[in-house]
Amino acid sequence: MSAKKKYNIRFRIWFYADDDKFLGKGRVELLERIKEVGSITNAAKGMKMSYRQAWQMVKEMNESANEILVEKSLGGKGGGGASITKAGERAITQFHDFEQKVNRFIAEESKKLTI
Protein backbone atom coordinates (compact mmCIF):
# COMPACT_ATOMS: atom_id res chain seq x y z
CA MET A 1 0.00 0.00 0.00
CA SER A 2 1.21 3.49 -0.84
CA ALA A 3 1.84 6.18 1.75
CA LYS A 4 -1.29 7.33 3.46
CA LYS A 5 -2.72 10.56 2.10
CA LYS A 6 -3.24 13.42 4.46
CA TYR A 7 -6.40 15.40 4.02
CA ASN A 8 -6.48 19.12 4.52
CA ILE A 9 -9.69 20.83 5.39
CA ARG A 10 -10.94 24.10 4.00
CA PHE A 11 -13.78 26.09 5.44
CA ARG A 12 -15.81 29.27 5.16
CA ILE A 13 -17.63 30.98 7.98
CA TRP A 14 -20.39 33.57 8.02
CA PHE A 15 -21.75 35.51 10.97
CA TYR A 16 -25.51 35.92 11.00
CA ALA A 17 -27.73 38.14 13.10
CA ASP A 18 -30.84 35.99 13.31
CA ASP A 19 -31.47 35.13 9.65
CA ASP A 20 -29.63 38.11 8.23
CA LYS A 21 -26.11 37.74 6.96
CA PHE A 22 -23.92 40.03 8.96
CA LEU A 23 -20.28 39.31 8.19
CA GLY A 24 -18.33 37.09 5.83
CA LYS A 25 -14.96 37.11 4.16
CA GLY A 26 -16.05 39.57 1.45
CA ARG A 27 -17.71 42.00 3.82
CA VAL A 28 -14.69 42.03 6.10
CA GLU A 29 -12.50 42.79 3.10
CA LEU A 30 -14.83 45.67 2.24
CA LEU A 31 -14.48 47.05 5.79
CA GLU A 32 -10.71 46.80 5.56
CA ARG A 33 -10.68 48.64 2.26
CA ILE A 34 -12.96 51.38 3.56
CA LYS A 35 -10.60 51.76 6.49
CA GLU A 36 -7.65 52.00 4.11
CA VAL A 37 -9.05 54.36 1.48
CA GLY A 38 -11.65 56.26 3.50
CA SER A 39 -14.39 55.94 0.91
CA ILE A 40 -17.02 53.39 -0.05
CA THR A 41 -16.71 54.32 -3.74
CA ASN A 42 -13.00 53.63 -3.88
CA ALA A 43 -13.24 50.56 -1.65
CA ALA A 44 -15.86 49.17 -4.05
CA LYS A 45 -13.64 49.86 -7.07
CA GLY A 46 -10.79 47.94 -5.47
CA MET A 47 -13.06 44.91 -5.20
CA LYS A 48 -14.55 45.33 -8.68
CA MET A 49 -17.92 45.91 -7.12
CA SER A 50 -20.45 48.62 -7.93
CA TYR A 51 -20.96 51.42 -5.44
CA ARG A 52 -24.54 50.25 -5.16
CA GLN A 53 -23.52 46.72 -4.13
CA ALA A 54 -20.95 47.99 -1.65
CA TRP A 55 -23.38 50.46 -0.15
CA GLN A 56 -25.99 47.71 0.18
CA MET A 57 -23.47 45.56 2.05
CA VAL A 58 -22.56 48.42 4.36
CA LYS A 59 -26.23 49.13 4.98
CA GLU A 60 -26.94 45.49 5.86
CA MET A 61 -23.92 45.28 8.16
CA ASN A 62 -24.86 48.46 9.96
CA GLU A 63 -28.43 47.27 10.41
CA SER A 64 -27.38 43.84 11.71
CA ALA A 65 -24.74 45.08 14.12
CA ASN A 66 -25.27 46.25 17.66
CA GLU A 67 -23.43 49.44 16.80
CA ILE A 68 -22.82 50.68 13.26
CA LEU A 69 -19.53 49.61 11.68
CA VAL A 70 -19.20 52.26 8.99
CA GLU A 71 -20.07 55.92 9.18
CA LYS A 72 -20.26 58.40 6.35
CA SER A 73 -18.49 61.67 6.69
CA LEU A 74 -20.00 64.74 5.13
CA GLY A 75 -19.14 66.87 2.15
CA GLY A 76 -15.89 67.46 0.34
CA LYS A 77 -15.09 66.81 -3.30
CA GLY A 78 -16.65 63.58 -4.58
CA GLY A 79 -19.43 63.50 -1.99
CA GLY A 80 -17.55 62.87 1.22
CA GLY A 81 -15.95 59.77 2.60
CA ALA A 82 -16.61 56.95 4.98
CA SER A 83 -14.78 55.59 7.96
CA ILE A 84 -14.78 52.59 10.24
CA THR A 85 -16.10 52.93 13.78
CA LYS A 86 -14.60 51.24 16.83
CA ALA A 87 -17.21 48.51 16.40
CA GLY A 88 -16.03 48.19 12.77
CA GLU A 89 -12.46 47.71 13.98
CA ARG A 90 -13.63 45.02 16.39
CA ALA A 91 -15.59 43.31 13.61
CA ILE A 92 -12.47 43.09 11.41
CA THR A 93 -10.25 41.84 14.22
CA GLN A 94 -12.71 39.39 15.72
CA PHE A 95 -13.65 37.88 12.36
CA HIS A 96 -10.00 37.16 11.57
CA ASP A 97 -9.31 35.85 15.06
CA PHE A 98 -12.33 33.61 14.79
CA GLU A 99 -11.15 32.25 11.45
CA GLN A 100 -7.74 31.53 12.93
CA LYS A 101 -9.17 29.69 15.91
CA VAL A 102 -11.38 27.56 13.69
CA ASN A 103 -8.39 26.92 11.47
CA ARG A 104 -6.29 25.66 14.37
CA PHE A 105 -9.12 23.54 15.73
CA ILE A 106 -9.73 21.96 12.33
CA ALA A 107 -6.04 21.29 11.71
CA GLU A 108 -5.84 19.52 15.06
CA GLU A 109 -9.03 17.51 14.58
CA SER A 110 -8.10 16.49 11.04
CA LYS A 111 -5.20 14.43 12.40
CA LYS A 112 -7.73 12.03 13.87
CA LEU A 113 -9.35 11.14 10.54
CA THR A 114 -8.97 7.54 9.44
CA ILE A 115 -10.62 7.65 6.05
Added chain:
Amino acid sequence: MSAKKKYNIRFRIWFYADDDKFLGKGRVELLERIKEVGSITNAAKGMKMSYRQAWQMVKEMNESANEILVEKSLGGKGGGGASITKAGERAITQFHDFEQKVNRFIAEESKKLTI
Protein backbone atom coordinates in the same frame (compact mmCIF):
# COMPACT_ATOMS: atom_id res chain seq x y z
CA MET B 1 -29.53 50.82 24.18
CA SER B 2 -31.58 47.85 23.00
CA ALA B 3 -30.83 44.25 23.97
CA LYS B 4 -27.57 43.01 22.57
CA LYS B 5 -27.91 40.91 19.44
CA LYS B 6 -26.48 37.45 19.47
CA TYR B 7 -24.69 36.35 16.35
CA ASN B 8 -24.91 32.81 15.09
CA ILE B 9 -22.20 31.43 12.89
CA ARG B 10 -22.70 29.24 9.85
CA PHE B 11 -19.95 27.33 8.15
CA ARG B 12 -19.11 24.92 5.36
CA ILE B 13 -16.20 22.50 5.32
CA TRP B 14 -14.52 20.62 2.51
CA PHE B 15 -11.91 17.88 2.78
CA TYR B 16 -9.14 18.10 0.21
CA ALA B 17 -6.48 15.59 -0.74
CA ASP B 18 -3.68 17.95 -1.73
CA ASP B 19 -5.41 20.31 -4.16
CA ASP B 20 -8.18 17.92 -5.13
CA LYS B 21 -11.57 18.23 -3.55
CA PHE B 22 -12.28 14.99 -1.78
CA LEU B 23 -15.41 15.37 0.33
CA GLY B 24 -18.03 18.02 0.96
CA LYS B 25 -21.65 18.15 2.04
CA GLY B 26 -22.96 17.24 -1.43
CA ARG B 27 -20.56 14.35 -1.94
CA VAL B 28 -21.39 12.90 1.44
CA GLU B 29 -25.07 13.09 0.58
CA LEU B 30 -24.33 11.23 -2.64
CA LEU B 31 -22.53 8.48 -0.68
CA GLU B 32 -25.49 8.20 1.68
CA ARG B 33 -27.91 7.89 -1.19
CA ILE B 34 -25.80 5.26 -2.93
CA LYS B 35 -25.76 3.35 0.33
CA GLU B 36 -29.53 3.63 0.56
CA VAL B 37 -30.52 2.82 -3.00
CA GLY B 38 -27.57 0.69 -4.13
CA SER B 39 -27.13 2.47 -7.45
CA ILE B 40 -25.36 5.58 -8.71
CA THR B 41 -28.10 6.21 -11.28
CA ASN B 42 -30.87 6.31 -8.70
CA ALA B 43 -28.78 8.18 -6.16
CA ALA B 44 -28.13 10.82 -8.83
CA LYS B 45 -31.85 11.09 -9.66
CA GLY B 46 -32.65 11.71 -6.00
CA MET B 47 -30.29 14.67 -6.03
CA LYS B 48 -31.47 15.97 -9.42
CA MET B 49 -28.03 15.34 -10.80
CA SER B 50 -27.08 13.63 -14.06
CA TYR B 51 -25.54 10.17 -13.91
CA ARG B 52 -22.48 11.68 -15.54
CA GLN B 53 -22.02 14.26 -12.77
CA ALA B 54 -22.58 11.70 -10.03
CA TRP B 55 -20.17 9.25 -11.63
CA GLN B 56 -17.57 12.00 -11.97
CA MET B 57 -17.94 12.78 -8.25
CA VAL B 58 -17.59 9.11 -7.34
CA LYS B 59 -14.53 8.81 -9.57
CA GLU B 60 -12.87 11.83 -7.96
CA MET B 61 -13.65 10.60 -4.45
CA ASN B 62 -12.29 7.15 -5.19
CA GLU B 63 -9.13 8.62 -6.69
CA SER B 64 -8.54 10.99 -3.77
CA ALA B 65 -9.18 8.47 -1.02
CA ASN B 66 -6.69 6.04 0.46
CA GLU B 67 -9.15 3.24 -0.23
CA ILE B 68 -12.06 3.48 -2.64
CA LEU B 69 -15.36 4.58 -1.13
CA VAL B 70 -17.76 3.23 -3.75
CA GLU B 71 -17.59 0.00 -5.69
CA LYS B 72 -19.64 -1.03 -8.66
CA SER B 73 -21.26 -4.42 -8.63
CA LEU B 74 -21.58 -6.30 -11.88
CA GLY B 75 -24.46 -7.12 -14.14
CA GLY B 76 -28.15 -7.45 -13.48
CA LYS B 77 -30.95 -5.53 -15.08
CA GLY B 78 -30.09 -1.87 -15.60
CA GLY B 79 -26.33 -2.41 -15.64
CA GLY B 80 -25.61 -3.43 -12.07
CA GLY B 81 -25.48 -1.42 -8.91
CA ALA B 82 -23.02 0.26 -6.63
CA SER B 83 -22.28 -0.03 -2.96
CA ILE B 84 -20.34 1.73 -0.25
CA THR B 85 -17.14 0.18 1.06
CA LYS B 86 -16.04 0.20 4.70
CA ALA B 87 -13.93 3.27 3.87
CA GLY B 88 -17.08 4.83 2.38
CA GLU B 89 -18.92 4.21 5.65
CA ARG B 90 -16.08 5.82 7.58
CA ALA B 91 -16.11 8.81 5.23
CA ILE B 92 -19.82 9.41 5.88
CA THR B 93 -19.49 9.03 9.64
CA GLN B 94 -16.30 11.01 10.04
CA PHE B 95 -17.51 13.88 7.88
CA HIS B 96 -20.64 14.27 10.00
CA ASP B 97 -18.71 13.91 13.25
CA PHE B 98 -16.25 16.52 12.05
CA GLU B 99 -19.07 18.92 11.20
CA GLN B 100 -20.57 18.41 14.64
CA LYS B 101 -17.30 19.06 16.42
CA VAL B 102 -16.71 22.24 14.43
CA ASN B 103 -20.27 23.26 15.17
CA ARG B 104 -19.80 22.86 18.92
CA PHE B 105 -16.46 24.67 18.85
CA ILE B 106 -17.93 27.57 16.91
CA ALA B 107 -20.98 27.84 19.14
CA GLU B 108 -18.73 28.01 22.17
CA GLU B 109 -16.32 30.54 20.64
CA SER B 110 -19.11 32.76 19.37
CA LYS B 111 -20.09 33.57 22.94
CA LYS B 112 -16.87 35.55 23.27
CA LEU B 113 -17.64 37.95 20.44
CA THR B 114 -18.07 41.58 21.44
CA ILE B 115 -19.00 43.14 18.12
